[in-house]
Amino acid sequence: MSTASAARREIPEATVARLPLYLRALRSLGARGVEVISSEALSEAAGVRSTGLRKDLSHLGSYGVRGVGYDVGRLSEEISRELGLHHDWSVAIIGMGNLGHALAAYGGFATRGFSVRWLVDEDPAVIGTEIAGLQVIDFADLAKQAPESIIAVLATPPHAAQQAADQAVALGVRSILNFAPCVITVPDGVEVRKVDLATELQILAFHEQRGRDGELSSRHFVSKDSGSARSIGATKERRTSWGEAP
Amino acid sequence: MSTASAARREIPEATVARLPLYLRALRSLGARGVEVISSEALSEAAGVRSTGLRKDLSHLGSYGVRGVGYDVGRLSEEISRELGLHHDWSVAIIGMGNLGHALAAYGGFATRGFSVRWLVDEDPAVIGTEIAGLQVIDFADLAKQAPESIIAVLATPPHAAQQAADQAVALGVRSILNFAPCVITVPDGVEVRKVDLATELQILAFHEQRGRDGELSSRHFVSKDSGSARSIGATKERRTSWGEAP
DNA sequence: TAGATTGTTAATCGATTAACAATC
């Protein structure tokens, strides 16, 4: 399927991490009927610098038109393809506590290429119950039902995370999103990304503390990671209620 | 309170982002009765390289003893102080959908220096209800009750996030953790960090796709961001059930 | 053609790693 010209471009890790932001912005623009957009405007919508955006996109190839900009639909397609979103990914959520429960019901995955298809727990009191339209199963059942490649979302308490990760890996899982606030160890070839909510708050606390102390020196708190604080004047559509989760 | 020697050390952003990981590992070690630890062992528990750990700690000062290691209690204290965790931070969660609900009930904040004290929504059907022992209030009430410095956790749907952020900022909030999958714009001096769940999955999908294609070239997927995939042989305590969230 | 905007090259900046001298 891959042609000779498909020599695998190396895409910098920092760029990969931003592609989803561009895609998100493009989809939103597309939904509003925007068909062509400049790097300047797109970068603003994505919360990055235009020069960085162009550099990032240059790693994918040349999909823009000088003097004009980028075709929103075309660029969405190309980024989707690059991210591997042309087929849907199946997700298993492991650990049905508060967080696992919320993630199971979270609507934000389906719209972005992921189907939550399995909910796993080891507590007999939870197994068999229905959450967000799915039956909670145990690992043995997951092994039977999930021969294909899946992404595991770990939402167990920390003391159970390593064991759960081991079981997932034994099933062939090679991508894990870890919400448990602990380090998990996996074999080579398995990728782990982590989201630690309290860690994020602690980083904010650090800056807030520094900020108050150093008030008079009038620093600017332009965080590296968050990025979004950087851009000014981005789209400002408002209104409506927010009873439902993001 | 600050002495002349308290010339404000600049701590690199990358270091700040890792301090919470060190603290987490130290607390866990301390709870197990470990009193002294080498940079080598601590780095493994935290999922980083020992050389990086020492470099990070050197920004805080010299709290280790050559030939011996670090005092677990002392280092915990110093990092806590550096992060501003010697007083508890108050958190307001904005948006009581699935995710906001789960975050309100999430036990992992309290143990790490944060008190969730306010739950905010604008839906009259939700305001006044009780979640995790707290009454849901509206912004007007929050304005009355929260004169002090607070951290806002945004868990609204994307279309409502900017407005909610504006209202929070108007109340004096200067630190925002944004779970809504959109860019929000804030004035200088306000810091935003973001957590986008679908984005994390898309980054994993990218690597998984690459991995399968490039199988024969036997790459190693050592992600920059996740870091935890790097260390091998870290602590492996197991067992017990995981009915509850992390 | 003139104006706009991309894609790329070069310069800067920051973060990681390696090496090792200091010192317990």
Place this chain on the structure above:
DNA sequence: TAGATTGTTAATCGATTAACAATC
């Protein structure tokens, strides 16, 4: 003293920014 381990300096690496030539 000998062995271990920190803290720091220098080298490498990668990511960001600036500048501008290519070109629609």
